[in-house]
Amino acid sequence: MVAIRKKTTGKQTYYYLEHSFREKGRVEKKEKYLGKSLPKNIEELKQQFISEIYREKWFGLFDRIKEKYTAQEKTIPLSAREKELENFAIKFTYDTNRIEGSTLTFRETSLLLEKGITPNEKSLRDVKEAEAHKNLFYEALDYKKDLSLNLILYFHKKLFDDTKKDIAGKIRQHQVTIAGSKFAPPFPAEVYPLLMDFFRWDRKNKDKMHPVELAALVHLKLVTIHPFADGNGRIGRLMMNFVLNKHGFPMLNIPYEKRAGYYSSLERSQIQKYEAIFLKWFFKRYLKEHQSKLKNE
8 A cells, every 4th residue: 555654854854655565575665755745636646656656567568468469369360359259258248247146157158148048947137137248248349439427327228128127227326235345335326426527537547547457447436336226347347348448458357266356356445445456456367367478478
């Protein structure tokens, strides 16, 4: 976590930002001088400081991953790229829905989405939501405009119109809780103003921030606002990949088996109001997912 440190020399006090982190078994520290008095925009400076550290540690790796990914895509035949995308869509649909309680196995999801074989004795709701999610994933990849309120309302409606019509595409008007989490989502009256703040933030940062950082924060901020009665995680993960794909970066799937670390980093970021916790988890996950693209460098 970024801390404010002050150092006194004689009668003069100097202020610094300090960030400690563990690297290869050792505790490393980074400092940034602030001045002889604390600036008023201290929270903004903290975020800039963290971004500078991430730029040095992570962003070069992510840019190389993008370069390798782009080069590889040019060598793969169109039919093979389409099959690769379909495989990702099925795995992504399985994991994102399984995280939210779907009873479909990966094999059942694959047979359903590839061959149209409906599993026996499984929830019709889970089946319909899997089909809707895969279709929505492809639609999101083709969408050329920027994030907007109308977009996320439309995507939510498409996802739930066949299963939860009463909440599909509607901002929640009641208080909700998150099972197993200590984080309490905002009150209903706060949701719309927070969404407006979110879209202003996105317009300001979408061309300045590194796309992998932007994708992580879009996800974190949306699920923290929790604008819908259900489906916030699925919309957040979909928008995460919407951002990555829009900027030409390979997308990310969060496996159901890795949900414990995912939940923990989200919850700690939300409770402590410290985005760097989730960002660190996300960056490590993204790098691990695409590490193979950096081999033979």
